[in-house]
Amino acid sequence: MDAVEQDVRFEWADFYQAFASQLLTWRNRREELVAGIHRIAAEIGSMSHLQDKPANGVPHPLKDICPFTTMGLFNRSLTVTNRRNIAASLAKLIGVREKVPESFDGIPLLNNQKSWFFGYEKSRKPEDIDTLWEMFSQAISFADTPNADPADFLFSYDAASNVRNVGWNLTMGLYWLRPWFYPTLDSQSQYYIQKVLNIKIIKKGAKGRCSGHNYQTVALALKKAFTQPNYPVHSFPELSLAAWNIDLQQSNDEVERLTWKAYLLNKIKVLCLRKDSPFFSLRELKEAYLDEIKADYPNNNTIESSISYYLQKLRDDDELEFQTPGNYEYLNFDKGELQSITEETVEENVPAEIPHKPYAISNLIDEGCFLEEEKIQFILQRLQAKKNLILQGPPGTGKTWLARRLAYCLMGEETSKRISAVQFHPTLSYEDFIRGWRPNNEGRLALVDGPFLHAIDKAVNDPTTKYVIIIEEINRGNPAQIFGETLTLMEADKRTPNEALELSYRSDMDEKTYIPENLYIIGTMNIADRSLALLDLALRRRFAFIDLKPEFNDAWKKWVNQRFNVSLETLALIESKLTALNEKLSRDAALGPQFCIGHSYVTPPAGLKIDDGMAWYEQVVETEICPLLAEYWFDAPEKVLDARKGLLNI
Missing domain, CATH: 1.10.10.10 (Winged helix-like DNA-binding domain superfamily/Winged helix DNA-binding domain)
Structure with missing residues (x-):
């Protein structure tokens, strides 16, 4: 079993993995399992869907069940209380000792009207349920066996995909049984993976969905991406939660x-x-x-x-x-x-709203922020007062990661629905960010609002709620040109309708725009990139700037030690090596403190299993730190070689 992830949002993963492993031992005790499930249904309720339908049309209690449908009993659209009660009763039935979770953040749910992974008796094949048990078994074996040959898993995946009622719900079931190993490809996650993470999902399997090979390709691509320090998410549970928090209203x-x-x-x-x-x-x-x-x-x-x-x-x-x-x-x-459907019936197909968790500075620290609490409070105070803030620092200091979580702290809850994120780049223009003319579906030009105006509109229409727009790498574009006349409106004392200005492109002649006081701007800036220009002084005057530095402190060592089982001795060695390197970089006349190596390089992403702390550190040095040093000292390869020797004790 993978190392236990300590993120409090995903404490449910321990229970789910233990439940799946124990459930597999009931593969040949299904009559007893089904009988127990019917007893629980009679006691608890909320499980009236366990009636099978044979060819003769006379319903009768379900006589057999697959493991995915069993886990689906507490992964349907029910109240948290009902889900916990069902999970607790099933756990007692099959002998699971793990504590039933208090919350279920990041878990995709089945449609209550379609929560079986197999068809009714009148339409299913005799082998369908056995096929699903074999899939369940192969999935656990493949996930729990290091360097396992995927052939049996892929074969079982393709076989299960052909079972009636099996579609994308198969990936949800795999995620339930091993959430750190398998991604869910429910519709919300697919949208996030393809539209936000920009990873393509190939669909060449049964029923126009992923084959086993396609599914594994997506999983491997995501796992590789998770290793990037500034990636939006770093594990499948975090991905699933982010996908369900994404604001589809933006599209x-x-x-x-x-x-x-x-x-x-x-x-x-x-x-x-x-x-x-x-x-x-x-x-x-x-x-x-x-x-x-x-x-x-x-x-x-x-x-x-x-x-x-x-x-x-x-x-x-x-x-x-x-x-x-x-x-x-x-x-x-x-x-x-x-029979109850009429011509006027319209079914809502929008995903159910999930409640957002409160978020405070303590949550930020628990998730891996190594700044002192007083420093975080200071940053939030500056953001509240100035309305606009830029996090700047060397590579690997967690600027993007911190920006989003500062937004959570500011809003008081963990939700992406009130956060807009944009990355500046050299070709980004005012027309892209604010408003510009674009061809419409009829081949004509129409005024189209950019992400900044969208954020302004949402904040104006909800004045008692805080909204945040995050601008990554704000100095990679031309901020003064991109913001245009809205640059003036950004000042904290001009955020009223009385200060509204006409935009370069207006939808009507009387239209004026202002930035409301409940919209905050957080930018990030890499000051080590030689290709980037300094910020325009007029723009700089409107932002508060926070310098982030490498944090190889006790908080960092304790966090990595407790969550990834890397010894304190190894972490102390890493601290000394990187501190020495950063001192050398700071003294270098051609570089300076802004070229130091940040702690993110040696802070493992969530879900990563580390068996050998030194081996992991050496891999980071060889594949991430040394290539960066080679870019710094492109004209002095001997300095790179000396630094490598110092980092690796060669």
């Missing part, structure tokens, strides 16, 4: 997608009810509803293309199954349930 396209998909699904449900069959064709759908859809969406000039596109999306979401070209099966067809 008009995403909102339209959810609305269209729910609308089209409702039409399909009514069509199937009328036919008394789950099978329908694209031709039938168009004949029944094309004119109505055109009337409902008068501004959409590509209705037929939209229908085809969202049929594919519904297939990806396990609502439909492709039969032959132009022919589909509605997988959730249930005549009894569909």
